Amino acid sequence: MKNLIIPIFILSLLTACKKNPEKPVPNVIDSMAQAKEKNLEAEAEKKKTDIVAIKKTNDDILLALKNKDYKAFASFIHPEKGISFSMYGFVDPGEGTHFSKADFEKNLPTKTLFTWGAMDGSGDPYKATINEYLTKWVFSKDFTASQYSLNKFLREGNSLNNLQKIYPGKDFTENYIKGTEKNGDMDWKTLRFVFEEFEGKQYLIAVVNDQWTI
Template structure:
C-alpha cells in the first residue's frame, strides 16, 4: 500500500510539473486601475477643461466608442458623439464649425455653438474645484431623470458639482458626470454629461 501511494504521488508530481502556469510577467495585463485613480484621472480632465486646454484630453477619449456629450442628465440617442480624430479636428483644425447640441430648457431654443465654445461655456461653466468628486454615487440636484447608469451600466461615473449662488437662489448649480469604460486594460472617457436646473 505504501509503495502504491508513493507511486501515485510521484505520478501526480510529474503531471503538475507539466501543467505549471507561465510566469505572470509574460501574461498580458488587463487589470483595471485602482478606483482612487479614476477620480485622479477625472480631476485632471476637469482641470484641463477649466483651463480650456481641450486637446490635453484627446488621449483620454475612448479609441472605439468615441466621446458623447449630453447637455442634461437624461442621456439622449441624438446626443453628439465624436471620435478621437473628430474631437481633434473640431477643436484644433476647424474650431469655428458649429453644432446643434440640444434644446435649452425653458426657451426650447436650439443650442448651436462650436465644440470649443461648448466645452468652455457649457461643460466647464462652473467652479468644480470647490467640492470633491464622487465615484459611482449619482446625486441629483434637480428634477431631471438621470439615466446615465442605465445607459452605461458597466461604466464608472465620476460626478463633479458646483453649488448655485445666493444671487440666483442657488438655482445656477452645475453637475458634470465623466463616464469611463475600460478597453484593453486602460480606462477611457466615453461620455461627458452635464446637468443644470430645469423647469
C-alpha cells in the same frame, strides 16, 4: 499467496496514513474554493487600482478643461468608442452630440457649429463650436473646486436622470458645485464623466452636464 497481497497492501496504506496525519489526501473542493478566493482577491485589488486611476483621470480632465487645453482633453477620449455629450442629466442618444476621437481632434480648431441639444425652457437648439461648448457649457463653473464622487449621484434635478440606463455597468464620476443661498440653491451644477477601460487605461466615453431645469 496472491490473496494475502491485497490485505497487506491496504494495511500498509492505513499505517502510512496514521503515521502522516499532517498530509491529507488533496481535496478538490478545497482547491476550487482557494482558487475562487484568489480570484476575488485579484478582482478586489483591480477595483482598488481602477478607483485610483479614475480619480486621477477625472482630475486631469478637469484641469485640462480649466486651462482650456482641449488637445489634452482629446487625449482622454476613448480611441474606439469616441465621446458623447449631453447638455442635461437626461441622456438622449438621438439628440446629443457624438464624435470619434479623430473627428473631435479634426474639428477642434475649426469654427464649425454643432447642435449640442435643446435649451431647457425654450427648446431652441444650442449651437456652438467645440471650443465654445467646452468653455461656456461644459466648464461653466470651476469644477476643480467641486465635490467629487464615484458611481454615486450627489445631486439630481427635476428631469429624469437615465445615465445608468444608457451606460449600464460603466464607472462614472460626479463633480458637484452646490448652489448659492442668494438663488435658493437653484443655481447648482454638476459635471459627470463616464469611463470605460481600454488596454489597461481609463478613457472618457461621455460627458454629461446637469442642473436645475424648468
